[in-house]
Amino acid sequence: MLEIETSKGESVICLKLSGELEISTVEQLRMCVERLCLCVERLPDGLTEVHLDFFGIEFVDSTGIGTLINVMKDLREQDIKVMVTRIPKEIYEVFDLLSIPELMGEDSFECLS
Amino acid sequence: MDGSITITEGKITVINPPPGGRYPTIEPLHNLTVLVNGEPVTKAVIVAAEDDIRIETHSQEPYLEMSVEISDDRLSAFMVVNRCFGREFRVRDCPSCLQARVGTVTAAEIPPRKISPREVMQLLKERGIASVSEQAVSRICEYNIEGEQKVLIARGRPATPSQNAVIEYTFLEKTAAGSPPENPFQKPQDLSVEVGQVLAVKTEAVEGAGGVDLFGEPIEPEPPQDVQILAGDGVRLLKNNTVAVASHAGRPVLDGRRQKVLKVIPVYTVPGDVDVNLGNISFKGDIVVWGDVLEGFSLKAGRDIIVHGNVIQAVLYAGGNMNLFKNVISSELNAGGAAIVLNRLLPHLKKVFSLIYGLLQAVQVLKKHHSFKLNDLQRGEGRLFQLLIDTKFKMLPKLIEEIFEIINSSKVSLSAEHMRDLEYLQKLTGINPSRINNGQEVLNILKTVEGILQKMQEDNNFTEPSHITAGYVQNSVINATGDITITGRGVIISKLSAGGNININKINAVVRGGRLSAAGVTNVKELGSNADVICIVEINEGSVLKAQVVHPAVTVKSSSGKYQFNRLSRSVKAYIKPDGKLEIEKLNAD
Known part of the structure; x- marks a missing residue:
């Protein structure tokens, strides 16, 4: 199960994720980001950043991580900066084993200490 | 005036001093005991005419010791006899004096007892030694001089060594x-x-x-x-x-x-030129050309190629050595057959092996991680392998691609067995990893790569390096698994790659532009030129560049960095230090 709570600031949209990012839930994230991209076209130019808040994520699988990478790439193609924030230590360990921060940019990942 | 003490033939006479004078002393030395009034003395004591002074001399008993020494090879036995004579002493005379030191002189020497032949034989018998020399036994028994006597008493019969085929x-x-x-x-x-x-x-x-041997045991050669x-x-x-x-x-x-x-x-001999009248030559033995190899033609020899004339815009392949007496212009030379390709592939394959090993380990670690779910792997582990190869191991498909590029660009074909095994690597490129069912498939690929590496290294071990010698080279590409030696004026804008050394150091030999790469020593007389021609020397771990003169703009490249000369230099030596860094030693020439 994955819950996504969206909050909008002046220039930042935050997607607060909680639950499991895995094969049965990745579609939710993809749809949410697609909707967001459609909205972006209608929003003023000020929106430049999307935060994916991982604080509530408990589990991931390979499909979930693959989807996260694709979502980040899609948003970047639209010149939107993506940050994955408040990543639980255990989840960050999995990212690190896959060298995801190294691949996508260390600055885009914020691990909870 | 003082008193005195005198010893004559063992008799002691003491004279007391007049009033005010000193009394005499007596001190015992070796082999005797001095008794003054019945008490033995050990150091100088004062004596008077009234004292009862006696001297008792000692005597030494004669000493004899016999032993047997056996050599390490058990072929020689020596009898070692130590003789020490016995001695009787008398008191040495001492003229009248105040301080008498009483010593002795030898009165008689007593030799030790004689050794009997029976005694010697008994000792050897106790040690189990046979074949005793009777002459040596007599020498021992008749000898009677003090000191050590060592006599070879018995000898075995050594084996006669075998002669190898x-x-x-x-x-x-x-x-x-x-x-x-x-x-x-x-x-x-x-x-x-x-x-x-x-x-x-x-x-x-x-x-x-x-x-x-001495003990009668047989010795086998x-x-x-x-x-x-x-x-x-x-x-x-x-x-x-x-x-x-x-x-x-x-x-x-x-x-x-x-x-x-x-x-x-077998030797294929071309008495003249390789030209339109003859065409390309492919021969499993040696090819000997007495004329030139002309534009557009190729020679392919299972063994050596010898060309007495020029090689012009031609392509030559030799499984063995190549000896080109004159000029090589705009041509490609390859000596060593498939070993050239193998030498280029080996480093890539070693990296691929290490990456696949890492990939399997990473899969194991991820599968055990408590925050990583395995739901999507129920129909196969392909997704996970694909993810890892797209992320952490993205070098893997690139390296595999390079391997096939090397093979395809090479005009020398690898064995069908090598090619079949290498094809397995394609399972780790593109979207193929997503089709992998389980780790066993990847483990099998790892084992295949290990097998290829083993076979390639064995092939390299059993194949002698192939050398190329040419008079002069211009605008050409030369690859050899052994040495490349230029005997004439040098090399102009050419690419030379040697599994051994590169020697371009004859008098007036120059390298004007191009790229040199050798696994051993690159020995060059003059490198580069006054004009801005690109001239690069590649240095790897274990290889060395030695050049007498290096012009500015010459570049030395290594995996740890590169160095470009900015002034004319002499006595240049470039190599990789143990810490992996490029080291350049040089003297400025201007």
Whole structure:
């Protein structure tokens, strides 16, 4: 199960994720980001950043991580900066084993200490 | 005035001093005891005429010791006798004096008892030693001088060593007899054999004779080592495999790095030029061209290529050495056959092996991680392998791609077995990893790569390096698994790659532009030029560049960095230090 709570600031949209990012839930994230991209076209130019808040994520699988990478790439193609924030230590360990921060940019990942 | 003490023939006379004078003293030395009034003294004591002074001399008993020494090889026994004579002493006379030190002189010497032959024989018998020399026993018994006597008393019979089988290669004598040619790869013209000519003769091994040690135990000689004449193509064995003769005409060679196989290589001789009248040549033995190899033609030899003329816009492949006496212009030379490709592939394959190993380990770690779910792997682990290869191991498909690029760009084909095994690597490229069912499939690929590496290294071990020698090279590409030696004016804008050394150091030899890469020493007289021609020397771990003169703009490249000369330099040496960094030693020349 994955819950996504969206909050909008002046220039930042935050997607607060909680639950499991895995094969049965990745579609939710993809749809949410697609909707967001459609909205972006209608929003003023000020929106430049999307935060994916991982604080509530408990589990991931390979499909979930693959989807996260694709979502980040899609948003970047639209010149939107993506940050994955408040990543639980255990989840960050999995990212690190896959060298995801190294691949996508260390600055885009914020691990909870 | 003082008193005095005198000793004459053992008699002691003491004279007391008048009032005010000093009394005499007596001090014992060796081999005697001095008793003053019945008490023994050990140091100087004052005595008076009234004292009862006596001297008792000691005597030494004669001493005799016998022992037997055995040599490490158990073939020699020595009787060692230590004799020490006994001695009787008398008191040495002492003239009248105040301080008498009483010593002794030897009155008689007593030799130790005589040794009987029976006694000697008994001692040797106790040690179990047979075959005793009677003469030596007499010498011991008759000898009676003080000190140590060491006599060889018994001797075993050593084994006669075996003689190993020996192969004499008669055609090698032919080359050894003359003075060595100036060019080490130049073969004398008469180094060819006719049908039936004897190439090798084997002298059979001879078994040695047994011996006996001191104790009567037999000594077996080392068994002789046998060797076989290994006959390859063009060689027939006769007389119970002890004589090898040529079964066809050609050039005799001893092939192989460890085990030497005797072969006769067929020779294809072109008396003139390789041109439109002759066409391309592909021959499994040697090719000898007495004229030029002209534009657009190729030579492919299973063994050596010798060209007495020029090579112009041609492509030459040799499984063995290449000796080109004149100029090489706008041509491509490859010596070493498939080994050239193998040498280029080995480093890539080693990296691929290490990455696949890491990939399997990463999968195991991830599968055990408590925050990583395995739901999506129920139908196969392909997704996980694909994810890892797209992220952490993204170098893997790139390296595999490079491997096939090397193979495809090479005009020398690898064996079908190598190619079949290498095809398995394609399972780790593109979207193929997503089709992997489980880790066992990847483990099988890892084992295949390990097998390829092993086979390639074995092939390299058993193949002798192939060398190229040329007079002058311009605008050409040269690859050799062994050395590249330029005997003339040098190299102009060419790419040279050697598995051994590169030697361009004859008088006035120059390298004006191009790229040099050698696994050993790159030895150059003059490198670069005043004009801005690109000239690069690649240095790897274990390789060295030595150049007498280096012009500005020459670049030395290594995996740890590069160095570009900005002024004329002399006595240049470049190498990789143990810490992996590029080191340049040079003297400024301007």
